[in-house]
Amino acid sequence: GDSVTQMEGPVTLSEEAFLTINCTYTATGYPSLFWYVQYPGEGLQLLLKATKADDKGSNKGFEATYRKETTSFHLEKGSVQVSDSAVYFCALNDNYGQNFVFGPGTRLSVLP
């Protein structure tokens, strides 16, 4: 079945550092890919998405590019802030109306 793998956390960075959170997937078709974020004490919310190969999703300074050849959707941000501290989930949804499959999540802590 479909699956999503993320780098193990926690990730601890200093403010203004560069962030990469790796995500790779296994899917039978051509899924849509998502990054969700869960801030402390809050629910999951969509951060960005990409629906086809080579698409780049971006939001709040975060970017991720859908790489079909490497089945990856790595999350990047050039300069993190303390307010980016959260748990980040990579997810996929195939294009046949099935459920969302989530990765295990990566906890990010940004220190001032």
Add this chain to the structure above:
Amino acid sequence: GAGVSQSPSNKVTEKGKDVELRCDPISGHTALYWYRQRLGQGLEFLIYFQGNSAPDKSGLPSDRFSAERTGESVSTLTIQRTQQEDSAVYLCASSLDGEGGTEAFFGQGTRLTVV
């Protein structure tokens, strides 16, 4: 309402009791999902409703778990004879049509504690 609403937000129950968790999706959303999130872990798929189609129950961990949905409206997740390992946050999400590329909107979750 403006978002996905779940109730109760917190539930403490004794082992062996039954519990019902409620989810009100965003109006007009045909797809509805239930997930379980144990402390410090990822999201575990439970069940998925899409319009009038038969639900995908493949994620339900045992026959103690069941869920219903009234049309394209409210959904109830029922856990019978609760066990301590059922303690988790139960998340509900809805999406406009369940098609690939359509984002899911999540509720705040119900934190279930079985004592």
